[in-house]
Amino acid sequence: MYTIGIDVGGMSIKAGIVKDGKISHKMVKETDANGGLDKLVEDITDLVNDIVSQNNMDINNIGTIGIGFPGVVTNKGTVTCVNLALNNAPIVNKIKEKFENTRVEVGNDANVAALAEYAYGSMKGYDTGIMITLGTGIGGGVVINGKLITGANGIGAEIGHTMISTNYYDCNCGNNGCFETFCSATAIIRYTQKLVEEGRETAIREACQNNIGNITAKMVFDAYREKDEVALEVITRFKKYLAMGLGNIVNFLDPQVISIGGGVSNASDIVLEGLTEQVKEYLPFKETEIADIVIAKFKNDAGILGASAL
Ligand SMILES: [Zn+2]
Structure with a gap:
């Protein structure tokens, strides 16, 4: 069929x-x-x-x-x-x-x-999987034994709006401190813009032709590879909060696999480097095995x- x-x-x-x-x-x-x-x-x-x-x-x-x-x-x-x-x-x-x-x-x-991803991609073969999409915002999806878990009213799995910390700007949802204001592509861009506006020296200034509106997440990852100090600070911050967000997921559900998708996942080497160990820092039981953290297979x-x- x-x-x-x-x-x-x-x-x-x-x-x-x-x-x-x-x-x-x-x-x-x-x-x-x-x-x-x-x-x-x-x-x-x-x-x-x-x-x-x-x-x-x-x-x-x-x-x-x-x-x-x-x-x-x-x-x-x-x-x-x-x-x-x-x-x-x-x-x-x-x-x-x-x-x-x-x-x-x-x-x-x-x-x-x-x-x-669960049926055909990076989470295939696992029983319990959570996907997070790091794009303009952060989307989430929870699949348990082949079934999407969306909650009693269909509004669950909004991982992007779980609280991480206090942040310097509010989320589109009206709250302050949502995961997506720390780890979405938008969050990476905004924090970079903030540092550039503060007058920090960075190669990103040239890459964006002195117009912070042109800054993309890719520019920041590219500069990180060149050991640019501002990019280093932005990505270090991003990774810290990403580990916290994934730590929350593990603490709450302990899935077998967590798949990361969205535009930010194109920099998979930087995103995944040391991530599992970082996530463990936010768990009460640090010595146990945790979910495989993988990159989503499908794009468009x-x-x-x-x-x-x-
Ligand atoms: Zn929010």
Whole structure:
């Protein structure tokens, strides 16, 4: 049986036909961010019909349509996503009206990425796994015995908003001290900008052409490799808080594997170097084995693959 995975993003809606963890055909449509629920349902319906007919298939060949969203997804199949003008929108019911005989599932994008890694990627073969995505923010996904754990109300696994320490700026969620304000790509960029603005000498100043708005996390990692002092300070801070965040995860759930994804994971050598030992510093039992800490396998296809596995 084939499945269709759909990855709804702020810019594009991607759809793929998936079998045994392989995408055989992909289609992309631009997202109409202001179109609301009806337009979104129409676009997803068109994508599904087009991809099925282009593959000389029938919708009855499709076992599941899985959809990943960048927002809050409840267990009732409703979605809230400010960027897409969706507020508690009953997306599952609406799609089911179009494809009555097909299973329709929906999940939050970070959870969906975790499922992709669990089913086909870096967490395959483990029973319990947690994925964290270090990107603009920090997303989280918890998979136990093949099942995504999203909580009683579907709002769990928000690892990015667990508290780490007091920070010098507030999180988008309104609180101060969230994990993502210390360890996301945004956090790395902001802390670098702060040091540059304070007048610190660094090669990053040249790399960003004296415009701190151009600073990227990659620039900071590249400068770190050249032993730039500012980059060293930023990355040392990042690693300390990353170890704390992962320490929290181990203390709370002691999973078999923790997979790190998102743009920051491209610097995998720097991210992983000594990390396990650093994490152990935050555990009461320092001598035990802990989770394997690995780098996520999928980059752009995680959304489609994970949604197809919902
Ligand atoms: Zn927060």
